[in-house]
Amino acid sequence: xxxxxxxxxxxxxxxxxxxxxxxxxxxxxxxxxxxxxxxxxxxxxxxxxxxxxxxxxxxxxxxxxxxxxxxxxxxxxxxxxxxxxxxxxxxxxxxxxxxxxxxxxxxxxxxxxxxxxxxxxxxxxxxxxxxxxxxxxxxxxxxxxxxxxxxxxxxxxxxxxxxxxxxxxxxxxxxxxxxxxxxxxxxxxxxxxxxxxxxxxxxxxxxxxxxxxxxxxxxxxxxxxxxxxxxxxxxxxxxxxxxxxxxxxxxxxxxxxxxxxxxxxxxxxxxxxxxxxxxxxxxxxxxxxxxxxxxxxxxxxxxxxxxxxxxxxxxxxxxxxxxxxxxxxxxxxxxxxxxxxxxxxxxxxxxxxxxxxxxxxxxxxxxxxxxxxxxxxxxxxxxxxxxxxxxxxxxxxxxxxxxxxxxxxxxxxxxxxxxx
Ligand code: ATP
Ligand code: MG
Numbered sequence: 001x002x003x004x005x006x007x008x009x010x011x012x013x014x015x016x017x018x019x020x021x022x023x024x025x026x027x028x029x030x031x032x033x034x035x036x037x038x039x040x041x042x043x044x045x046x047x048x049x050x051x052x053x054x055x056x057x058x059x060x061x062x063x064x065x066x067x068x069x070x071x072x073x074x075x076x077x078x079x080x081x082x083x084x085x086x087x088x089x090x091x092x093x094x095x096x097x098x099x100x101x102x103x104x105x106x107x108x109x110x111x112x113x114x115x116x117x118x119x120x121x122x123x124x125x126x127x128x129x130x131x132x133x134x135x136x137x138x139x140x141x142x143x144x145x146x147x148x149x150x151x152x153x154x155x156x157x158x159x160x161x162x163x164x165x166x167x168x169x170x171x172x173x174x175x176x177x178x179x180x181x182x183x184x185x186x187x188x189x190x191x192x193x194x195x196x197x198x199x200x201x202x203x204x205x206x207x208x209x210x211x212x213x214x215x216x217x218x219x220x221x222x223x224x225x226x227x228x229x230x231x232x233x234x235x236x237x238x239x240x241x242x243x244x245x246x247x248x249x250x251x252x253x254x255x256x257x258x259x260x261x262x263x264x265x266x267x268x269x270x271x272x273x274x275x276x277x278x279x280x281x282x283x284x285x286x287x288x289x290x291x292x293x294x295x296x297x298x299x300x301x302x303x304x305x306x307x308x309x310x311x312x313x314x315x316x317x318x319x320x321x322x323x324x325x326x327x328x329x330x331x332x333x334x335x336x337x338x339x340x341x342x343x344x345x346x347x348x349x350x351x352x353x354x355x356x357x358x359x360x361x362x363x364x365x366x367x368x369x370x371x372x373x374x375x376x377x378x379x380x381x382x383x384x385x386x387x388x389x390x391x392x393x394x395x396x397x398x399x400x401x402x403x404x405x406x407x408x409x410x411x412x413x414x415x416x417x418x419x420x
Contacts, residue, residue, distance in 0.1 A: 009125065009126075010119060010125065011117070011119035011125030011126065012124065012125050013126065013311075021326070021327055022314055022317065022318075022325045023310070023314070025325050026157070026310060027110065027310075029153070029156055030153070033149070033152065033153050034108045034132065037149050039106040039107060039108040039132050040105075040107055040108070041110075042090060042093055042109050043111070044083075044089040044090065044092070044093050044109065045089075046082055046083055046111070047080045047082060047083070048080070048081060048083055048088070048089055048092065049078065049079065049081070050068070050080060051079070052081075052088050052089070052092055052296070053068060053081055053083070053084060055296065056262075056264050056292055056295065056296065057084070057262045057264065058204070058262065058263025058264070060200055060203040060207065060263075061204070061207065061261055061262060062207075062261055063084045063085070063115060063261065063262065067115040067117055068081050068082075068115070069114050069116060082114035084113055084115045085129065085131075085307060086111070086113065086129065086131055086307070087131065087133060087262075087289065087292070087305055088264075088292075088296070089109075090107055090109060090131070090305075091133070091292050091296050091298070091303075094135055095293065099135075100135060100293070100298060100299065103136065104134070104135060104136030104137050105135045106135075107132070107133045107135065108132045109129075109131055109133075110128065110129070110131075110310075111128065111129070112126050112127070113126070113127055113129050114126055115127075120280075121277075121278065121280065122277055122278070122280025122311065122312050122315060123280055124311060127309060129307040129309055130307070130310060131286075131306060131307035131308070132149075132305055132306060133305035134146065134303060134304050134305060135293060135301055136301050136303065137302060137303065138302045139237065139241070139268065139288060139302065139304055140237050140241035140244060141244065143244075143267075143268045143288065143304050144241055144244035144248065146286060146304055146305065147164065147166075147245060147250065148245070148248045150272060150284055150306065150308070151248075151250055154272075158317075158320070159317065160320050161274050161276050161320065162272050162273070162274050162283060162316075163251075163252075163272070163273055164245075164250060164251065164252040164253070164270065164271075164272055165254075165255040165270060165271050165272075165273060166242075166252050166253075166254060166268065166270040167254060167255050167256060167258040167259070167268075167269050168227060168230065168234055168235075168237070168267050168268055169259055169260075169265060169266060169267065169269055169287075170226055170229075170230050170231060170234040170266070171231050171233065171234050171266060171267070172266065173231060174226065174229060174231045175206070175266070177229060178226040178229060181229075182208070182209075182224060183201060185224055186219075186223070192215070192216065192219050193208070193216070193219075194211070194215065196208075196213075197213075197216060207259075208220065209257055209259045210259050210260070221257065225256040226256070227254070228256075234267055237267055238268070255271075258271060260285060264289040264291065264292045265287040266289065266290055266291065267287070267288040267290065268287050268288045268304065269286070269287035269288075270285070270286055270287060270306070271283075271285045271286075272284040272308075274316055276319050277312060277315055277316060280312060282309075282312075283309060283312050283313060283316065284307065284309070285306060285308075286307065287304065287305075287306075288302070288303065288304045289305070290302040290303060327379055328379065329378050329379025329380045329381065330358040330359060330360040330379075330381075331357045331358045331359065331419065332349075332352055332357050332358070332359045332360070332381070332382050332383075332384050332419065333359075333360045333375035333380035333382070333383050333401075334348060334360070334362060334383075334384045335362045335371035335374075335375060335383055335384070336362065336385075336386040336387070337367060337368055337371070337387055337388075338387050338388035338391070339388050339391070341386045341390070344386050344391050345362075345386050346361065348384065348386065348396060348412060349361040351412060352384075352416070352419075355416050355419075357419060360375075360378060362374060362375070368385065368387070372385075375401060376401055379402075380401055381400070381401060381402055382398055382399065382400055382401060383398070383401055384396050384398055384399075384415065385397040385398070390409065394412075395410060395412075396409070396410065396411075396415050397410075398410065398415050398418055398419075
């Protein structure tokens, strides 16, 4: 058979050994951060029943209309979808396992999401999100907690130039009134609307406000604003949230055009944006979804959450972080040559691992010079050299590879002390 070379699926990235340290740094920081606030991790499958996303995200949304990887499982005829986001999965999980019987839940997740988008910088077909979901909380205290905790994360990561935008999209009832006004308004400007907007005019006019088409920008900016016709409860919720944010010393901008591209949101919505990543400026988005748990078969449960994109965070880390994330090599690289040296090297490498060191044992032979070149190339801190002399005298030679210090020939016990 002829050999054949394969490429990863378009828009889906391999993460290479030189890149994983930055990912690990970010993931460890996220874990530490979420722990600090008492959020508990959940892991759900990447495949879910297609209906879960249609019901929750909404039929007339970018995601459901054109971005989902859906297929029929030919083995049993089930319609399945690779999750495009995980709020719906999280709620499904909480309802299925009755988590809410034990009271309100602070949950988080991290993992790959899948959307059939046009791949470009900061926009991929497989990407990673970390999200927090607070189920069973009426807010606005929890809304504020979620926003303030994200601000702390930017601090922990050393990120600058991240700005908060908030808005309220009110209750279902006031959204319905607003919807009528929007339809009338956009009907008066049909000639300006693009194809997507015309299609959504009657099914989901709020989505037009979320359009990224620059030709619609000024039309959208002058559209009737929901924030001007809020019901009393939503207005009060928003006011209280604002005071909590101000008390926490957070700066924010109210963006009346911020509506978020998913149907389940109500009341508070927010995004963290940065001017440093070009068109893909949103790092984190979230809001309340008070109706979703009930809609997915649970008891009425108020809720709020957010998701942040890891690829965009990493891109911003690269742009702004002063201290680069170091590529860490092993602590010790063991080189060996000559009679009995290989066996001794195996035993010594393991003895060092027993002491807790990370040890790479040279495999594949070669002379000392070429082995030491490998040791240096993998960023090892020390080389441990075992030749025929060392074997005979039951000693090892230790050579610092980074920075100062001469090679010394010592007992294994002394070498361990030196390494410590
Ligand atoms: P955008 O407006 O950029 O399309 P969105 O509103 O579709 O974002 P959400 O569904 O709210 O995004 O997802 C939350 C976060 O996940 C985004 O703020 C972004 O950081 C990240 N994200 C969303 N889609 C992608 C993607 N295709 N590739 C990489 N990251 C993404
Ligand atoms: Mg999107």
